[in-house]
Amino acid sequence: MAQITLSKLRHSYYPNPKQADDYALKMIDLVLEDGGAYALLGPSGCGKSSLLNIISGLLVPSDGRILFDENDVTTVAPSARSIAQVFQFPVIYDTMTVYNNFAFPLRNQGVDEARVDVRVREIAEMLEVTDLLDKRAAGLSPDNKQKISMGRGLVREDMNVVMFDEPLTVIDPHLKWKLRSKLKELHQRVKVTMIYVTHDQTEALTFADQVVVMQDGEVVQVGTPVELFERPAHTFVGHFIGSPGMNILSCDVRGSVAYFDGIEVPLEGAIKPDLNGNTEIGIRPEYVSFGTQGIAATVRKVSDVGRHNVVTVMVGDTKIAAIVKGETPAVGDTVQLVFEQDQTRLYVDGWLASEKGAGQ
Amino acid sequence: MAFEIKNITKKVDGQTHIKPTSLILEAGHFNVLLGETGAGKTSLIKLMAGLDRVASGQILMNGQDITRLSTQKRNISLVHQFFVNYAHMTVFDNIASPLKVAGMAKSEIAGRVEEAADILQLRPFLARRPHELSGGQQQRCALARAIAKESNAIFLDEPLANLDYKLREELREQLPELFAGRGAVVVYATSEPEEALLLGGKTVLMNDGRVTQFGTTAEIYRNPLDITSAKVFSDPPINTATVTKKGAEVVLNGTIKWALDGDAANLRDGDYAMAIRPNDVAPLRTSQSTVGVTGQVQVTELSGSESSAHFSFGAQKWVSLAHGVHIYDIGQPREFFLDPSKCFYFGADGMLAARG
Amino acid sequence: MKTQNNRAWLFVLPVLLLVAFNALIPMMTVVNYSVQETFGNNLFFWQGLDWFEGLLRSDRFHAALGRQFLFTGLILAIEVPLGIAIALAMPRQGGWVSVCLVLMALPMLIPWNVVGAMWNIFTLPDIGLLGYFINHVLNIPYDMTQNPIAAWVTIVTMDVWHWTSLVVLLSYAGLVSIPDAYYQAAKIDGASNWAVFRYIQLPKMKNVLTIAILLRFMDSFNIFTEPFVLTGGGPGNSTTLLSIDLVKIALGQFDLGPAAAMSLIYFVITLLVSWLFYTLMTKDDLN
Known part of the structure; x- marks a missing residue:
């Protein structure tokens, strides 16, 4: 058990990195509390797997340090870090039984057989695979194989952190939520720090207490699922979380007022002072509705997704999505858009620049 | 253009994979095949594409019997879950390959390829090879190949399954627009009810090698014929x-x-x-x-x-x-x-x- | 649940015909010879199973068969572990990969009889590079035309040189197909190098190793050209393997009947041992 500190971490896969683009990870400073459930969320190529491999020790960073509590482990070998990692594709020792798979990491440490037996049975019971213990691991279904991989990760008692690298990729869609919830339950039982890497918002938000959103080798926001959804700190977070994601609209700011399409848009609160740059309004489709007066828009598409409708409208060349329950306008209609003021935010160069409103 | 299957069945090693199935799939909208893994979606696509032979029944294209016609002669396109491209060819040649096979004139090929590349935003990558592209770009290349070829039918077998979540969302929105007005029958297999709803058109619900319901997507979501159809078309489970x-x-x-x-x-x-x-x-x-x-x-x-x-x-x-x-x-x-x-x-x- | 589908036979028919022409028909001729005595002029006398009986009782046959098994046993015992070891030592990526692969493939490209001739000259005590080196630099008396042990060492070394590459290349193909995640997981699980080999590399190489062992068994058990060119079966009969003895009987003494019977026994042994190997090595997969 340990608190993990990543300090001024940078990594490049090039031998002599020069500009910022040569770095797969650009200056990461992050503290992961002991016993927390974390998710690293981002699109492929954002650096989340590199970060994971640095924590597990499979990769040594170009610059910066990793601390487990007070100990610098930057160059310590993976086997000496007391960590476990579950990979995208189940890694199992084919020739061994499920029992021996679970026992393997313990036996490598020289744990005595009586204790091995206790731990193996405990883990098997937790994962509901007790009846498979005597089976050869090779013949199992993908979801059971992945459970075996997880079990091998959880079996050691001195674990500092357990990491999951997109562990549900090969799992059938209708079994995914079962494993997803199993993982959450496991975390609540074993209370060890867990880090879950994924590009899937549902997996990240379901599993984690704290989600680390990454883009282009940088951490954009760290927050609870609610924070990420309600008040994204960056337009990328707004876009990436939620489906459809947040509407990001180019706007003009004159004085303390934002204008979109020439019309004043009331924001949640005051604009932070002394900011220059590209200004954008962010509003989630959930908070866009149609009224009798507001911004004029033309309906381009109405998708009935069963429990609600996603209406896409155009204001000039700008596309705006709205989630509508009940009556929907027809394609081609002109509608007036109303943005819920509490939920209308201003972003400058991508970063949140409006203060929280008084009502929140 | 219309694809009609009449009472077709498929058996493998004596086990029935497709129970007697009849459907009429038309151009002009998406035809989504929805069902869990193993429901028979891919089997059905293979039969329609001519990659597998039916055990019994008939397949008609525009009223003509094509049951015994080889895949090559059916003039169809198929996009897989895995990004299938020719590794040794550039993106341009990949998209052009079915046109070259069809014996199209060089000048016309270039026009067609560029048009398809524009639609799928692949123009900057035409000279690259597939391994130099990201997963999303590779799949767009496979899609461009299907679009450039003027096929009678386009089969998309879970084409977005291996892509990032957000990318999937974007492509899912573009796809119906891409194929609109192409005159080809578009068949799209997926295991995600949400995806069927977003794509719209018509949906074929499949369970255990059988079609349980077929109709306008939103319509059959609201009015399940039987409990199996209600279960197939619900995520989370009904x-x-x-x-x-x-x-x-x-x-x-x-x-x-x-x-x-x-x-x-x-x-x-x-x-x-x-x-x-x-x-x-x-x-x-x-x-x-x-x-x-x-x-x-x-x-x-x-x-x-x-x-x-x-x-x-x-x-x-x-x-x-x-x-x-x-x-x-x-x-x-x-x-x-x-x-x-x-x-x-x-x-x-x-x-x-x-x-x- | 399985149903019979007779149409499958139609697809197999061309292969059956091909096998019939190039294996079964020549084989029937051999069977024909093995139960008769002939003195030329198409004169045949029925002998029944006499040739078989005589052979199975003959010391000469036992000795040749023993030598054949010894040879194959030595070859497998040396080439398989050595091949795996070399494959493990080879780089998995970078420019050296292709250099290593070409070097490994080179010996296999040389024709059998050339290999025999090469090693013959190479090991001559007076003018051969290796022979001269051993005799005059290391001062070890070595002459494979005089000393049976020297002859054995030479033919085994020659085969190891010629064919270990096959095991190397097959093992290497098995090794490079193991995803990185397995090695990473093993590192994290604290596995020793031996455990990595025993539980990851060896299981993943098993299928290709099965093929390698089968090929090496069949090839070494039926080997003829190289040792024949090298030693001609000598000195004395010390390197007269079953295959060499067979040729001596058939073409040297022109005893077609016993030679035919011997061929059949030879064939049956090869078949039986191959089947045994295959069954033992794939047994686990069936469960």
Whole structure:
């Protein structure tokens, strides 16, 4: 058990990195509390797997340090870090039984057989695979194989952190939520720090207490699922979380007022002072509705997704999505858009620049 | 353009993979094949594409029997879950390959390839080879190849399954526009109900090698023919329970009761299988007509804009799905509210008897 | 649940015909010879199973068969572990991969009889590079035309040189197909190098090793050209393997009947041992 500190971490896969683009990870400073459930969320190529491999020790960073509590482990070998990692594709020792798979990491440490037996049975019971213990691991279904991989990760008692690298990729869609919830339950039982890497918002938000959103080798926001959804700190977070994601609209700011399409848009609160740059309004489709007066828009598409409708409208060349329950306008209609003021935010160069409103 | 299959079946090693199936799939809208892994979607696509032979039955294209025609002569395109491109060719040559095979003139090929590349935003990558592209770009290259070729039918077998979540969202939105007005029959297999709803068009529900329902996507979502169709077209899984109808009332687990009106009021007294979608079971009371059900919360999930809670009461394991962020206490009892007007009642034969 | 589909036979028919022409028909001729005595002029006398009986009782046959098994046993015992070891030592990526692969493939490209001739000259005590080196620099008396042990060492070394590459290349193909995640997981699980080999590399190489062992068994058990060119079966009969003895009987003494019977026994042994190997090595997969 340990608190993990990543300090001024940078990594490049090039031998002599020069500009910022040569770095797969650009200056990461992050503290992961002991016993927390974390998710690293981002699109492929954002650096989340590199970060994971640095924590597990499979990769040594170009610059910066990793601390487990007070100990610098930057160059310590993976086997000496007391960590476990579950990979995208189940890694199992084919020739061994499920029992021996679970026992393997313990036996490598020289744990005595009586204790091995206790731990193996405990883990098997937790994962509901007790009846498979005597089976050869090779013949199992993908979801059971992945459970075996997880079990091998959880079996050691001195674990500092357990990491999951997109562990549900090969799992059938209708079994995914079962494993997803199993993982959450496991975390609540074993209370060890867990880090879950994924590009899937549902997996990240379901599993984690704290989600680390990454883009282009940088951490954009760290927050609870609610924070990420309600008040994204960056337009990328707004876009990436939620489906459809947040509407990001180019706007003009004159004085303390934002204008979109020439019309004043009331924001949640005051604009932070002394900011220059590209200004954008962010509003989630959930908070866009149609009224009798507001911004004029033309309906381009109405998708009935069963429990609600996603209406896409155009204001000039700008596309705006709205989630509508009940009556929907027809394609081609002109509608007036109303943005819920509490939920209308201003972003400058991508970063949140409006203060929280008084009502929140 | 229309694809008609009449009573086709498929057997492998004596096991029936496709039970007698008849369908008419037309151009002009998406035809989505929806079902779990192993439901027979890929088998059906292979039969229509001519990659497999039917055990019995007929396949017609525009009224012409093509059952015995080879894949090459059917003039179709197929895009796979895995990004299948020619590794040694550039993106341009990959997109051009079916046109070259068809013996098209060079000048015309260039025009067609560029048009397809523009639609899929591949113009800057035409000179690259597939391994120099990201997964999304590789799949777009495979899609461009299908578009450039003027096929009678385009089969897309879970084409977005291996892509990043957000990219999937973007392509899913573009796809119907891409294929609109192409005159080809578009068949799209997926295992995700959400995807079928977003793509629109018509949907074929499949379960265990059988078509359970076929019709306009939103329409069959709202009006399942039988309980299997209701289950296939629901994610998270649809909530079910056995209820007893007596007089104007229906009873669940002996204590939970609500009054019936409309169709359901006319049902004969007796037991029915009741089903209600997770989004019609709310965590908050939204109207007086909703019925409270208290269950123990087991697992909660958050998917960006929606929260779901898996809870159990009696023998039932149900899910509630609600918009926005809701916080639930795991392991604690909580009251959820079902909307009786959204209930489906199925008879002993599994067919829809009435709706609430 | 399985149903019979007779149409499958139609597809197999061309192969059956091909096998019939190039294996079964020549084989029937051999069977024909093995039960008769002939003195030329198409004169045949029925002998029944006499040739077989005589052979199975003959010391000469036992000795040749023993030598054949010894040779194959030595070859497998040396080439398989050595091949795996070399494959493990080879780089998995970078420019050296192709250099190593070409070097490994080179010996296999040389024709059998050339290999025999090469090693013959190479090991001559007076003018051969290796022979001269051993005799005059290391001062160890070595002459494979005089000393049976020297002859054995030479033919085994020659075969190891010629064919270990096959095991190397097949093992290497098995090794490079193991995803990185397996090695990473093993590192994290604290596995020793031996455990990595025993539980990851060896299981993943098993299928290709089965093929390698089968090929090496059949090839070494039926080997003829190289040792024949090298030693001609000598000195004395010390390197007269079953295959060499067979040729001596058939073409040297022109005893076609016993030679035919010997061929059949030879064939049956090869078949039986191959089947045994295959069954033992794939037994686990069937469960």
